[in-house]
Amino acid sequence: MSAAAATALQSSLRISSQKPSSSPGSSQQPNSLSAAKPKSLLHKHPLYSSTHQNLSLQIKEKILCLEIMGIDSGKALSLNPSLHTTSLHSIHSIISFLQSKGIHQKDFPRIFGMCPKILTSNIKTDLNPVFSFLSQDLHVPENNYRKVINKCPRLLASSVRDQLKPALFYLQRLGFKDLEALAYQDPVLLVSSVEHTLIPKLKFLESIGFSTKEATSMVLRCPGLFTFSIENNYKPKFEYFNEEMKGELEELKEFPQFFAFSLEKRIKPRHIEVMQSGVKLGLANMLRSTDDGFKELLREGGNR
Incomplete structure (x- = not known):
């Protein structure tokens, strides 16, 4: 790609980061994506090698767009094959939409790096419902959307109907009443499967001798218990506690943070x-x- 062509392409990928009036106090962001990686680095990307000369201009433009944003394009395209066929216009629309919600350009590498699926989301059916959920169900004000999304980017890749609301309902039924804590400290619980993640952790605690009430009290005191692996965390630690430390269950009930x-x-x-x-x-x-x-x-x- 010639220098003139690269400059033209870079110009065509400019994305406004003007902050909406609903995000007071946010810091001024650069006006384009041109401040990221030098173009010379882009040509060294594996997808630009001589064995990939048949790549279409559209794919190369996407690679350049992603790399300029600081995103590993190879990883993103691998984890989200739909990126191969989505248009640049669609990607730009999603970025502009997120910026309108207060997300900063500097946040994109981490957000899209963790969840490249977001880049091919539908704004109306996928992303808008998430922000409505944050506002209506978790009572997060607009100027704090960025804080919550940066804490757990997977929120943007989760279905409100099939994932977020069922998780919130289950957690509230257990006794999680502090919505602020769920939003800002433990949003990962909202993107955890009730059936495959949350319930099995409680069942394990019950299987080692705790009553349902005791197990519930433990996760309410230490929500991180819901995030630990049964095979890699719970089992080896409890085995050591039980067999080597000769500990009593009462000790774990009083100090569930042991597993952390x-x-x-x-x-x-x-x-x-x-x-x-x-x-x-x-x-x-x-x-x-x-x-x-x-x-x-x-x-x-x-x-x-």
């Missing part, structure tokens, strides 16, 4: 030190304290 700590880097080494010292130390003090604080606890002989 690394087994190899935190739980095992600190438990070994506690055993060697002969000091009696509760789970919370053993795991929550800093390295210096932990050593101080051992020197002082245990819980304070």
Whole structure:
């Protein structure tokens, strides 16, 4: 591609980032995508190699558009094959729409990198309902859309009818009443499958001896429990707690955050030190304290 052609193409890909009146206080964004990767880097992209000379101009334009935005085009095209056939006009429309909702241009690499499916969404049937859900169901004001979307870009790739509303209903039925916390701290729970993710985590806690009420209380106190893998987190940690630490379920009920700590880097080494010292130390003090604080606890002989 000649320098003149590249310049013309770059000009054709310009996307206005003028902020709407509904997003006061937002920082001024660049007027185009031209501030991203140098064109020389684009020609080194695998899809530009001599073995891909038969790529259409349309695909090359999309690659350039994605790369200028800071998105790995190869990964995006691989994860979302529909990008091969969607038009640049459609991509630009989605970007403009998100900018109208307060999303900044600098947010796009992470958002689209995590969820390239968004680039081929339907604004009317896919994206608009998500923002209506944020506003009407979670009571998120327009000027905070960006904060929520950046926390969990997968929201934009989730069906409101089939995913977000059922998850919210289930979580509220369990006792999650703080909508602000769900929106800004734990939105990942809303994009988690009720049937395949949320319910199995509760069932596992029940399977190791907790009642339904106790298991529910634990996830309400530590929502992160819903995000941990049963095979890679729960099972090995509980096995160590039960067999090596000889712990009681009451301890886990009081300190469910136990499952949030690394087994190899935190739980095992600190438990070994506690055993060697002969000091009696509760789970919370053993795991929550800093390295210096932990050593101080051992020197002082245990819980304070």
